[in-house]
Amino acid sequence: MSNPTTSFFQSLARRGHETLLEDATGTIRFDLTHEQGVDRWFVAIERGDISVSRDGGKADCVFHGSRATFDRILAGQSQMYPSWLRNEITTPGDVRLARLFVRLMPAPPGAHHPRDFGRERRRAA
Amino acid sequence: MSDGLVRLLDGNTFVVSEETGDIDASPTIPTGFFSFDTRFLSKWILSINDERVNALTVEEVEYFESRMVVVPTLPAPLVDIGVSAIRDRSIGGSFTEQLTVINHEPKPVDLRIRIDVDSDFADLFEIKDVRNKSGTYYTQVDGGRLRLGYQREAFRRETLVSSTVPARVDEQGLTYHVRLEPHGQWTTDLHVQALGLGGRDLRESLEGRPGRSRAQIRQDLAGWLAQAPRLTCDSPTLGMTYRRSLADLSALLYAPLTGRGHAIPAAGLPWFMAIFGRDSILTSIQALPFAPDLAATTLRMLTVRQGAVLHDFREEEPGKILHELRYGETTAFEEQPHSPYYGSADSTPLFVILLDEYERWTGDATLVRSLERAGRAALHWIDEYGDIMGDGYVWYQRRNERTGLENQCWKDSWDSISFRDGRLPSLPRATCELQGYAYDAKIRGARLAREFWHDPAYADRLEREAADLKERFNRDFWISDGEYYALALDGDGRQVDALSSNIGHLLWSGIVDESRAPKIAQHLLGPQLFSGWGVRTLGTGEGRYNPIGYHVGTVWPFDNSFIAWGLRRYGFHQEAGRIAEGIIDAAEHFDGRLPEAFGGYERTLTRYPVLYPTACSPQAWSTGTPLLLLRTMLGMEPRGEHLVARPAVPSGMGRIELLDIPGRWGRAGAVGRAHPERR
Numbered sequence: 001m002s003n004p005t006t007s008f009f010q011s012l013a014r015r016g017h018e019t020l021l022e023d024a025t026g027t028i029r030f031d032l033t034h035e036q037g038v039d040r041w042f043v044a045i046e047r048g049d050i051s052v053s054r055d056g057g058k059a060d061c062v063f064h065g066s067r068a069t070f071d072r073i074l075a076g077q078s079q080m081y082p083s084w085l086r087n088e089i090t091t092p093g094d095v096r097l098a099r100l101f102v103r104l105m106p107a108p109p110g111a112h113h114p115r116d117f118g119r120e121r122r123r124a125a
Numbered sequence: 126m127s128d129g130l131v132r133l134l135d136g137n138t139f140v141v142s143e144e145t146g147d148i149d150a151s152p153t154i155p156t157g158f159f160s161f162d163t164r165f166l167s168k169w170i171l172s173i174n175d176e177r178v179n180a181l182t183v184e185e186v187e188y189f190e191s192r193m194v195v196v197p198t199l200p201a202p203l204v205d206i207g208v209s210a211i212r213d214r215s216i217g218g219s220f221t222e223q224l225t226v227i228n229h230e231p232k233p234v235d236l237r238i239r240i241d242v243d244s245d246f247a248d249l250f251e252i253k254d255v256r257n258k259s260g261t262y263y264t265q266v267d268g269g270r271l272r273l274g275y276q277r278e279a280f281r282r283e284t285l286v287s288s289t290v291p292a293r294v295d296e297q298g299l300t301y302h303v304r305l306e307p308h309g310q311w312t313t314d315l316h317v318q319a320l321g322l323g324g325r326d327l328r329e330s331l332e333g334r335p336g337r338s339r340a341q342i343r344q345d346l347a348g349w350l351a352q353a354p355r356l357t358c359d360s361p362t363l364g365m366t367y368r369r370s371l372a373d374l375s376a377l378l379y380a381p382l383t384g385r386g387h388a389i390p391a392a393g394l395p396w397f398m399a400i401f402g403r404d405s406i407l408t409s410i411q412a413l414p415f416a417p418d419l420a421a422t423t424l425r426m427l428t429v430r431q432g433a434v435l436h437d438f439r440e441e442e443p444g445k446i447l448h449e450l451r452y453g454e455t456t457a458f459e460e461q462p463h464s465p466y467y468g469s470a471d472s473t474p475l476f477v478i479l480l481d482e483y484e485r486w487t488g489d490a491t492l493v494r495s496l497e498r499a500g501r502a503a504l505h506w507i508d509e510y511g512d513i514m515g516d517g518y519v520w521y522q523r524r525n526e527r528t529g530l531e532n533q534c535w536k537d538s539w540d541s542i543s544f545r546d547g548r549l550p551s552l553p554r555a556t557c558e559l560q561g562y563a564y565d566a567k568i569r570g571a572r573l574a575r576e577f578w579h580d581p582a583y584a585d586r587l588e589r590e591a592a593d594l595k596e597r598f599n600r601d602f603w604i605s606d607g608e609y610y611a612l613a614l615d616g617d618g619r620q621v622d623a624l625s626s627n628i629g630h631l632l633w634s635g636i637v638d639e640s641r642a643p644k645i646a647q648h649l650l651g652p653q654l655f656s657g658w659g660v661r662t663l664g665t666g667e668g669r670y671n672p673i674g675y676h677v678g679t680v681w682p683f684d685n686s687f688i689a690w691g692l693r694r695y696g697f698h699q700e701a702g703r704i705a706e707g708i709i710d711a712a713e714h715f716d717g718r719l720p721e722a723f724g725g726y727e728r729t730l731t732r733y734p735v736l737y738p739t740a741c742s743p744q745a746w747s748t749g750t751p752l753l754l755l756r757t758m759l760g761m762e763p764r765g766e767h768l769v770a771r772p773a774v775p776s777g778m779g780r781i782e783l784l785d786i787p788g789r790w791g792r793a794g795a796v797g798r799a800h801p802e803r804r
Contacts, residue, residue, distance in 0.1 A: 020433055022498055079439075081464045085457035087279035087322050099429050107434035114442060117524050118513045118553050122616065 065089030076108030136379025162453030359779025393744030402472030411749030444502030488789030547668025550615030561634030632691025657728025702775030772797025
């Protein structure tokens with residue numbers, strides 16, 4: 001069970017609160033398909049307080065997509081919004097909630113702080 | 126418009142056609158039916174008995190409807206026209222054309238009426254060069270309808286053409302064989318739908334609601350105009366420009382999926398029908414006394430997309446406000462970074478400025494409190510991520526070196542920032558107006574922190590930082606031999622010494638030392654910068670000056686509206702009035718619709734403002750310009766719970782009366798009258 005998706009939701013559950021989601025309230029259900037079936041996660045957000053479960057009731061927004069896509073997003077190799085534009089994922093329901101959740105997606109590996117980038121370029125010059 | 130194109134517009138769905146109504150897209154003339162950054166029709170050509178049509182008249186009824194009368198012959202003297210057609214079209218739920226063909230002859234005629242149809246499904250970013258698209262095209266004739274499609278993996282866009290009168294449909298278009306009795310006529314309604322995922326209406330899937338019907342748009346426009354303050358004035362040009370601006374602003378509005386039904390202005394037709402952070406913010410500021418709801422939606426919308434992580438391709442950083450958001454194929458497949466793209470260094474401080482200005486007008490403390498986290502993150506961005514050199518200034522240097530913008534200020538073309546001799550400065554660059562915005566954001570952020578966020582210590586800190594920034598700025602940016610502020614500092618710490626309109630924004634921000642303001646006002650109205658219509662983006666003596674160079678010599682109406690406002694802030698009422706009057710005079714030549722930019726030629730030389738060749742029109746912040754100029758001429762400011770007016774109406778403008786101005790006071794009025802010129 002130690003795939004990136006599972007680790008992500010487990011770590012989210014451990015954190016319990018996300019400052020970046022303090023303007024969000026509602027429940028997102030994740031239906032992540034893979035060869036063996038569908039992984040389902042519920043993330044309930046109450047002004048930044050987060051609880052994660054495997055089964056829950058009504059969701060305000062449903063995230064449909066493959067677990068492979070979600071894994072790529074978690075690895076910073078792809079982005080949530082372009083994936084949605086490509087129809088690789090769909091998010092029926094409260095789209096604002098889905099957009100806010102994007103804030104929790106990690107940066108791609110090797111991303112620069114503008115100050116470090118500037119320093120690197122000046123050194124190279 | 127004088128470019129021979131007819132535009133229909135509803136938010137980010139629009140049609141650009143020739144005056145005949147035909148669409149025959151070429152790389153240089155971007156005609157077509159567009160929705161959400163994709164072209165859904167690249168060909169839409171009417172012919173009657175194999176003759177292309179010529180335009181007799183074009184009537185632009187409203188921004189979402191137009192009517193063309195066309196004939197299948199070249200109109201010539203002494204040649205009677207036997208048949209004519211009326212193309213009555215609108216945009217809303219779909220692109221609709223009611224085609225009526227009339228026989229003017231006393232005998233029956235047999236006609237072959239044909240519409241040739243095609244779509245290249247070009248992304249707006251590839252319009253100038255559509256080639257080698259990665260996906261596949263398909264065409265289906267189904268049940269009397271023509272379906273054109275494009276598919277790339279799960280990404281799908283479809284154009285569905287249908288007709289109320291049954292047509293003979295083939296893969297290239299629709300044909301009707303019609304016999305018209307003497308003086309008879311024939312009519313069909315053609316519908317063109319833009320479809321996305323699962324054959325659903327694209328608007329419904331990307332905007333959360335289907336497009337509006339013509340009747341609905343008409344009703345919404347009437348409601349919008351009825352809510353706006355009422356202007357009565359002596360200047361017919363001002364009156365016409367005001368009405369036109371309100372209608373155009375309404376045309377540019379669209380409701381993004383996250384806006385919960387509220388609308389924000391897209392930036393400009395045809396290239397920028399998308400959300401731009403900077404444009405939405407500045408337009409919302411201009412429109413605050415007229416339509417304060419725009420500001421609220423803009424703030425909420427930009428907050429949802431506020432940067433959270435470091436991302437080089439998108440130039441994202443925590444707390445940063447987006448630059449541009451797109452829906453097209455190149456964004457979907459991450460070939461272009463607009464998902465969203467964050468490459469602007471000014472949208473983040475401007476966001477704080479709008480937040481404060483919005484509360485000052487509306488008293489909506491709830492929104493200011495609910496956006497505390499976003500506001501603090503934006504203020505934090507200024508010091509942490511904007512300050513690339515670690516010296517207390519806001520800088521930019523693109524990290525996306527392939528598709529990112531070289532200049533990340535409002536003058537975002539590659540050659541906009543230069544030395545007097547035309548050389549381009551090294552990176553990173555800190556343009557002067559960015560420092561002004563940062564200063565203003567800190568001052569305003571301090572007010573928000575003290576009054577709404579209950580954090581006086583933070584407020585004190587912001588005020589200290591602002592004072593310190595102002596002092597350093599006046600030392601480091603001041604060019605002593607020219608007596609103005611440098612356009613920028615470059616990566617080697619040099620003053621980029623060209624004389625530019627950017628110094629006008631500094632007055633708006635309040636970062637200019639009182640003692641230096643008279644010099645700045647003198648430069649702005651001086652021969653190098655002032656054309657007679659307005660302030661040029663770059664002074665005439667500068668190496669790169671070109672009166673029809675996008676950011677290096679043209680006059681931008683929006684730029685001038687903020688400069689005029691800044692001049693009033695420092696007490697230069699007459700100077701502000703000259704700019705306001707010049708820009709309104711220019712508007713007369715554009716039938717009240719100020720374009721994005723016009724030529725920087727001397728007014729006495731051309732006597733009319735020269736249209737910039739590819740200027741966007743309508744464009745949101747040009748549309749907002751007359752609104753901010755009205756505020757400036759009437760000296761409207763919120764003071765406590767009241768609206769205060771200190772009019773300084775330029776001499777040629779006569780009397781201006783604006784009633785029902787919405788704000789924290791409910792509705793209030795402001796009146797001003799020109800006084801005989803005093804010097």
